[in-house]
Amino acid sequence: MLVTLLVALGGLSLYLSVFFAIYAGVVGVLAGRRRDAALTSSAERGVIAVFVLLSLSMLGLEAALLGDRFDLAFVAQISTREQPWMFKVALWGGQAGSLLLWTWMLGLMSFLVVLQNRRRNRSLIPWVVAVMMLNVVFFAALVAFVSNPFDVLPPGSAWSSGQGMNPLLQHVAMLIHPPILYVGFIGFSVPFAFASAALITGELGTTWFETTRRWTLTAWFFLGIGLMLGGRWAYEVLGWGGYWAWDPVENSSLMPWLAGTAFLHSVMIQEKRGMLKVWNFALIGMAYTLCVFGTFLTRSGVVQSVHSFANAGWFGQLFLGYVAVLAVGYAALLVRRVPELRSQTRLDSIVSREASFLLNNYAFLALLAIVFYGTLFPVVSEAITGVKIQIGPPFFQRYAGPVAIFLLFLTGVGPLVAWRRATWVNLRKSFLWPAGAAVIATVLLLAFGMRRFYPIAFLAMCAFVTATISEEYARGIRARMRRGESPAVAFVELLRRNQRRYGGYIVHLAVILMFVGFAGATFNLEETKLLAPGERWTLAGYTVEYRQVRPVDHPHYAGAVARLALYDDGKPVGMLLPEKRMYFQQEQPTTIPAVASNLTEDFYVILAGLEPDQRAALKVYINPLVNWIWIGGFVFVIGNTLLLWPMGARAKSARERTP
Amino acid sequence: MSVRLRFAVALVATLLGVVTAQAGTIEGRVRHASKPEAVAGLVVQAIGIDASEQTIQRETRADADGRYRFADLPTPAAYLIRARYGELAFPGGSAVFRPGEPELSHTVDVEVFDTSGDASRLHIASLQWVIARSAGVWRINQNAVISNPDPAVVVTTPDAPPMLRIALAPGHGEVETLFGRLPDGVVIRDGVAEIRGPVLPGKDGFSLQLAYDLTAPDAALDTTIALPDAVDELGVYVQDFGIDVDAGPLHPARPTRENDVIYQSFIGFELPAGSVLPLRVTALAPLPVLPQAVLGIGAALLAGALLYFVAGPLVFASRRDASERSAAPAEESPAKAALAAALFDLEHDFETGKLSPDDRDRLRDDLRREALGALARERGQLESSPAPEPSARICVCGREARADDRFCAGCGKAL
16 A cells, blocks of 8 residues: 555656746746845745655655556566566666656755755856756656656556566666766756856856856766766676777767866866856856757667657657757857956966867867767768668777877876966976886887887877876975975875865876777777587687586576686686576577686677587687776776865865965 | 368458459479379369358379369369378468459469378477466466477377377366367377377477366466476466466566457476476455545645745745845955965976976966955955945854954854
């Protein structure tokens, strides 16, 4: 009875949340126009009501999933009676549930914004509430009226069990990947709302981005982790030996991340020099619009085919309309304020940190344009010519490669150059050691027989940036040691007093480690062979001995697992067990790869096929340096945690006390 | 075999529409894979049915190459071609002459085989149990397909042991078949269908459909699926009217829908002879239903409570609220903050060797000049702005301040 009550309450709350979101939005606009404290307070309470209602909806849907309410079409679609509870609660396994999660997160973030700004930004808040509620109204209405997870199956067709979650999604990375990605996507709605409010009110100073700095960084951080987890999942589950396929779904998450990265860099120029105001407003607008646009791309079916978009009916068209409203509305607000946003300051010198940040922004935008073009070209070509022309990874690698090398170069240059102006003498001194590291790396790579341009350029740039970061830390620590601090204290104080700069360097280091992994992909090896039991296969110094194949019998799937003994230069490495499964409930085959990992490379093998006489078709991928991507992921988390760690207030007061 | 023939012909006949008399031709070849000469002179039969369900029967003999031809066949009609070889009639394909179709000629080949008594390689390729509940009884349909990998028809005598066996559910009712009688070579004895052939070569050399009722109280079924012989693939489909099914070691599979009825599905592979699988079906308790009135009252209460909460500030607006808002601490001037940060960065860049002493001094002087300018501008704005209302000068600590105070005398915070 409790489940029934919660489900009923959840369905009801969803509709009520649409009403209260409209109320809060409208009252927010009135409060903003009249500058009325009572109206503002009512709009804020409307936000709290929306959050409570959406939380009740989430609770109702979780109760339905855990309570096996297969009379709901959504539950029947993504769950089964036997599904483990940790996958049952993953309501993002289907469209309606993931849209509800998205809406709830919007509600949560709106609520947190209201809490955070109870005594701050009082003139901006009504408009912030209005913009946030515009988002909530759209998504809540979409969930309530178009894709409702509480929809009940027609009478007489109730299933006693459901079809179950796609087995490919039943992986621990997929359990956390979508919510993390959503935090990233939706997190950008907060700076977007503050930027919109600043444009509406004309309060165009630094308040809007100083207030939302942590929100922006958190959103960017989570989007980055989401991208990495997605890559890790693809590598472990999809069984094609790679982690990034320039797939439209992947690209739709990468695009806002690129815009966000550009913003995080360019906003520093506004902060330090009061420049690039229009640019920053444009970038944050672009980042959030791309988040929604990416969701439209993946949810409307337009990526598969423009025809499936047409078939998506209301859903796709509403989404596209919403993206258009966001983009056009924001652009109109920005254009209206351009005269007030013109900077009075000019670049002092082309040899300055701000100049390098500006170039870095151009490079990020170029990269974004390449990804955008490559993602949308098949859709546009199909819409115009009727023929879908696919753009594969070679296009992206060809055009994004040089831009990425240039970005790496700037990552190294930026920290070496002072703000405002740097003299050539100091530049020469600063560049000596990093340039030397790049040259040494190039010579070593050439000496080891490497002749391809891209890996050499990438790895040389990685050496250059690593040397820059080391030099920056060494100089900073030395400077503090001159005040009598020990090296350890100097390191901690350096981070405490200049958290953003030195935390940022750790994030740069993470990017470098990832690029080492990406560079390794140019040497990937892929081979397939049919082996009989007892047969051996030697490739790239490894020997695989195919021992036997055994059937796998599980309540939900059946399949076969091959037992392979792996030797590296004759020394035993271990037993690998690649597996092929057929999930009965979903009628879906899956391939489970087996991987032997070390810091140099991965030996990645899949059971591609099995003959009646037990001969096994084995597909082997040797992926050099791939683990550095995941190590880079860990460093990325550490760097961002340092950046977000709340030591700013103490450091700031300490800084103010410093003579 | 004759049952299958009649069934096929009857099915096809239903497709026929308007009757128009035109002559049709069916020709083809009778083949024997290992003994081509054996086909000479074999009797070939065309058995048809017309739109008025009149049976048509023609007979001819194959020539030395096995070729045969039926001319002047009445149309529209549907025909099945079969050839007699030894004791058995081997079916070929069917030919349908539809009304108004210009094509009045069809080619149908027939393959004939020798017979064999060796049943060792026969196996049950698939066995399905389709279970539905209707009018207080369980209706069970069992469909079996037997595969024969040998290029010979396998058949044994009625008194020989059966080649393969299909067990029925214990306590089954009267067994029904498609046309009221069991196929040739099938006998049901002690709840087991015994199959003695003939089984044609191929993956579906023989098929058997059985249907019967089981009486079980309280919509619950507790029975067993016995497999006297090994089965390659077993599928159990139970009509889903809100049930929980325990199908033992069988795998739960994707629910299927047939004629708007949903079945829960279970499958198993390579089940050995002698297996006995439990099958328990119990009806789930009906879902509790909330009365509409309760739902309506709940909705009204929830919406009312939230409306009261949301509209509160408008209805009960007070001065306290407004004064709390105005007590927000003043934000630092953006220009001042930026200049302070720039001075800090300048010192850091100098300390880390990115700036020469001359550059540092020059840039510091510039920044100080800018800072002085910003302060002067701010002071000018303060002097030109009207004096604030004394009532609004309340610190967050609650202490009232004088109009010209810039800091709270109580807690020291900026006003």
